Amino acid sequence: MDIKPSILHALGLIDCAVFERLKSGHLKARFVGVTWLAKLMPEASNNATFTYQHGCAYLDDFLLDAEKFWANGQSGKIKSGIWREQVAQQLLYLEAYAAVVKGVFYLVICNVEKEYQRQQQTLQIARETLFTNDKLVAQHDHAFERIASLVANSGDSSQAAAPLKKLLQQTELGVAILDEHLNLLNSNAALVHMFDSGDKKQKQAPEITLLQLFESQYPEYQRVFSTNSPWSGELYWLNAANGSKWFKVSIHPICHSEKQLTYWMLSISDISQLKYLLKRNQKLSQFDVLTELPNRQYFWQQLNQQIKKARPFYLLYIEIKQFKRINELHGHLVGDVVIKDLALRLRATISSEDTLARIGGTEFALIMHNDNAFGPITTLERSRCQQLASELIQAVSLPFYTEHGHQCEVGLNIGAAAYPMDADHSEDLMKYADLAMFEVKKQQKSNLQFYSKALKDASHKRIELESALRNALDKQEFELYFQPMFDLTSGAITKAEALIRWNRPLFGIVPPDEFIPLAEQTGLIVPIGKWVIKETCAKLAQLQAKNIAIKLSINLSPRQVNDRQLLDYIVSCIDTFAISAQQLELELTEGVLVDNFVKVQHLLNEVRKLGISVSIDDFGTGYSSLSYLQKLPIDHLKIDRSFVRDLNNNENDKALVLAVIAMAHSLNLDVIAEGVETEQQKDFLQLHHCNTAQGYLFSHPLPFAQLAHLLSQQKTI
Ligand code: C2E
Ligand code: CA
Numbered sequence: 003m004d005i006k007p008s009i010l011h012a013l014g015l016i017d018c019a020v021f022e023r024l025k026s027g028h029l030k031a032r033f034v035g036v037t038w039l040a041k042l043m044p045e046a047s048n049n050a051t052f053t054y055q056h057g058c059a060y061l062d063d064f065l066l067d068a069e070k071f072w073a074n075g076q077s078g079k080i081k082s083g084i085w086r087e088q089v090a091q092q093l094l095y096l097e098a099y100a101a102v103v104k105g106v107f108y109l110v111i112c113n114v115e116k117e118y119q120r121q122q123q124t125l126q127i128a129r130e131t132l133f134t135n136d137k138l139v140a141q142h143d144h145a146f147e148r149i150a151s152l153v154a155n156s157g158d159s160s161q162a163a164a165p166l167k168k169l170l171q172q173t174e175l176g177v178a179i180l181d182e183h184l185n186l187l188n189s190n191a192a193l194v195h196m197f198d199s200g201d202k203k204q205k206q207a208p209e210i211t212l213l214q215l216f217e218s219q220y221p222e223y224q225r226v227f228s229t230n231s232p233w234s235g236e237l238y239w240l241n242a243a244n245g246s247k248w249f250k251v252s253i254h255p256i257c258h259s260e261k262q263l264t265y266w267m268l269s270i271s272d273i274s275q276l277k278y279l280l281k282r283n284q285k286l287s288q289f290d291v292l293t294e295l296p297n298r299q300y301f302w303q304q305l306n307q308q309i310k311k312a313r314p315f316y317l318l319y320i321e322i323k324q325f326k327r328i329n330e331l332h333g334h335l336v337g338d339v340v341i342k343d344l345a346l347r348l349r350a351t352i353s354s355e356d357t358l359a360r361i362g363g364t365e366f367a368l369i370m371h372n373d374n375a376f377g378p379i380t381t382l383e384r385s386r387c388q389q390l391a392s393e394l395i396q397a398v399s400l401p402f403y404t405e406h407g408h409q410c411e412v413g414l415n416i417g418a419a420a421y422p423m424d425a426d427h428s429e430d431l432m433k434y435a436d437l438a439m440f441e442v443k444k445q446q447k448s449n450l451q452f453y454s455k456a457l458k459d460a461s462h463k464r465i466e467l468e469s470a471l472r473n474a475l476d477k478q479e480f481e482l483y484f485q486p487m488f489d490l491t492s493g494a495i496t497k498a499e500a501l502i503r504w505n506r507p508l509f510g511i512v513p514p515d516e517f518i519p520l521a522e523q524t525g526l527i528v529p530i531g532k533w534v535i536k537e538t539c540a541k542l543a544q545l546q547a548k549n550i551a552i553k554l555s556i557n558l559s560p561r562q563v564n565d566r567q568l569l570d571y572i573v574s575c576i577d578t579f580a581i582s583a584q585q586l587e588l589e590l591t592e593g594v595l596v597d598n599f600v601k602v603q604h605l606l607n608e609v610r611k612l613g614i615s616v617s618i619d620d621f622g623t624g625y626s627s628l629s630y631l632q633k634l635p636i637d638h639l640k641i642d643r644s645f646v647r648d649l650n651n652n653e654n655d656k657a658l659v660l661a662v663i664a665m666a667h668s669l670n671l672d673v674i675a676e677g678v679e680t681e682q683q684k685d686f687l688q689l690h691h692c693n694t695a696q697g698y699l700f701s702h703p704l705p706f707a708q709l710a711h712l713l714s715q716q717k718t719i
């Protein structure tokens with residue numbers, strides 16, 4: 003069936019080309035009667051069915067998303083966003099859609115020049131643009147995802163340079179890519195154009211102006227960069243030569259998979275015209291159109307007014323938990339519906355005297371009115387704040403349903419700061435509530451966190467610790483200690499556990515419990531973990547040279563297990579140091595197994611094939627579900643030291659240890675007891691056939707030289 007132009011007009015698809023997508027890269031021309039197409043896609047005009055030749059970077063890029071969308075097969079459509087394409091003498095403004103209609107896959111490319119021109123000019127369109135403000139966010143997100151994957155997957159940045167440059171040139175957004183120290187690596191002409199001050203003498207690089215604006219206008223600045231968090235919002239640029247401008251800005255960290263380097267991507271759109279038009283309409287300028295709640299600017303005014311009254315109150319900073327997942331799973335339209343419903347639920351929960359505003363894409367702020375306004379913030383108010391927070395959490399805890407029947411579940415991260423107890427300036431108050439919110443973000447569950455000075459100090463300490471930790475690998479400040487494990491039957495050392503130490507200058511030896519959790523949160527555990535693997539293999543090779551055969555075990559934390567390169571890395575280290583895989587053991591905690599079952603199953607099956615053994619660390623502390631013990635290739639259970647500690651006095655611990663030994667043996671697993679400090683503990687374990695013991699009774703963790711010395715005296719395995 004041919005598609006008639008009149009139908010396309012009726013559908014509002016004027017000046018469009020329509021294709022049916024047969025299979026990846028293969029299209030069938032359904033309607034191609036537009037002049038510009040011959041220039042854009044010459045292969046399309048003559049053939050009914052053809053292979054798409056690629057070459058238009060923006061479209062190629064959109065087709066990656068489109069393929070995913072088609073593969074999903076659900077009816078609906080996704081849009082590419084408008085892009086510019088220079089063909090011959092003509093500058094085209096194009097937009098593509100991928101659609102699924104009655105099981106048929108369509109690709110539609112429209113020339114939207116007229117719409118584009120209109121968009122630039124009229125108030126009506128400005129309002130529409132405002133309604134689709136979140137589409138702008140989607141456009142930023144889209145650009146980010148593409149650029150992030152180009153940067154992150156490239157072995158080195160030069161490999162990504164050509165496609166990246168092209169993508170940057172074609173996008174309507176201003177884009178800057180910065181290194182981890184916020185120095186410019188790449189930017190595009192659109193950005194330079196946006197920040198053209200008209201003043202030839204005073205030329206400052208646009209990204210510097212942008213960062214300055216962010217720092218001066220948002221209290222989150224420091225937190226965003228020090229914790230590698232994404233951010234989006236609006237910035238105001240008062241620029242004497244050229245009047246003033248408003249920008250919508252998104253800031254995203256990009257983690258390079260290989261080097262664990264962090265890049266930053268800044269994407270910017272100029273929304274001055276929109277703001278100017280909105281200014282004429284007071285209501286629109288103060289309210290968020292999607293939720294109809296006050297917007298950030300209005301909230302800021304309210305907050306300052308409230309502070310002027312000099313009466314105590316609580317400020318709550320509320321963020322939707324893991325909202326990005328909803329956008330990724332269901333698209334931005336569904337995301338919008340959820341935000342709108344969520345705002346309704348929040349509004350229904352608060353009292354009419356509270357002020358609730360939408361201050362960012364997924365962030366809300368609330369000024370909680372104070373019943374006891376003239377007194378200090380009392381404990382009573384604190385419990386009211388707690389109460390309100392749990393009601394808000396409760397209100398969003400039921401699933402959200404969209405018109406297509408999607409079910410979405412969200413949670414809330416809530417931080418609270420008190421005026422004037424915590425801060426007496428709006429900036430500080432927001433910053434502290436944000437900081438408190440960030441604490442909750444680290445947890446799985448929805449929660450409220452009050453700001454405290456201790457939190458601020460901890461945050462400073464954390465920032466310092468993190469930056470020192472970032473450099474520790476380069477500065478070779480890590481060292482492995484090894485704690486021997488003893489066979490309880492023969493008394494021989496059969497294995498040793500590699501335990502990392504950080505020799506931090508001026509601080510001395512930092513134990514792993516103080517930095518491994520931070521390394522885990524920041525992703526630094528991946529390079530640190532690789533170092534541990536390599537160093538352990540190197541030490542095995544050194545022992546081998548001395549004719550000492552022993553097994554060394556390595557602790558793996560959750561992020562490492564998620565690193566797809568882990569297995570290859572282990573294999574390459576085994577090869578490099580010419581050691582045997584049987585000399586390695588991996589220690590994983592129960593939590594890692596349960597949270598990442600599928601990944602762990604794959605990983606463990608592969609390591610088992612190589613001959614590496616596996617033990618379950620801290621056994622007994624976590625999960626009661628033991629079914630995984632049968633499903634996974636595991637060799638040993640390591641009873642947590644907390645059960646060994648009171649073994650001789652506590653009947654419960656005794657029962658648990660006995661049960662673990664019995665169960666492990668029935669599953670053909672060996673048992674290792676850790677934290678053995680006394681003869682009595684050892685005797686008990688020996689009596690009940692525990693296989694191996696590790697603890698201060700036998701040996702503390704030792705520097706490598708001491709371990710080697712100990713082993714050379716023993717020389718058995
Ligand atoms: P873990 O895997 O449970 O390691 C055993 C911890 O118990 C070690 O603490 C060890 O020094 C300590 N220990 C050994 N014997 C005794 C004893 O008789 N009594 C008592 N009270 N403690 C004993 P350490 O070295 O401070 O390590 C703490 C944790 O840090 C480890 O717990 C492990 O989870 C993590 N960790 C250490 N090295 C690494 C590493 O290279 N990578 C990863 N991902 N985590 C590591
Ligand atoms: Ca361990």
Ligand code: CA
Pocket residue numbers: 619620640642643676
């Ligand atoms: Ca342990």
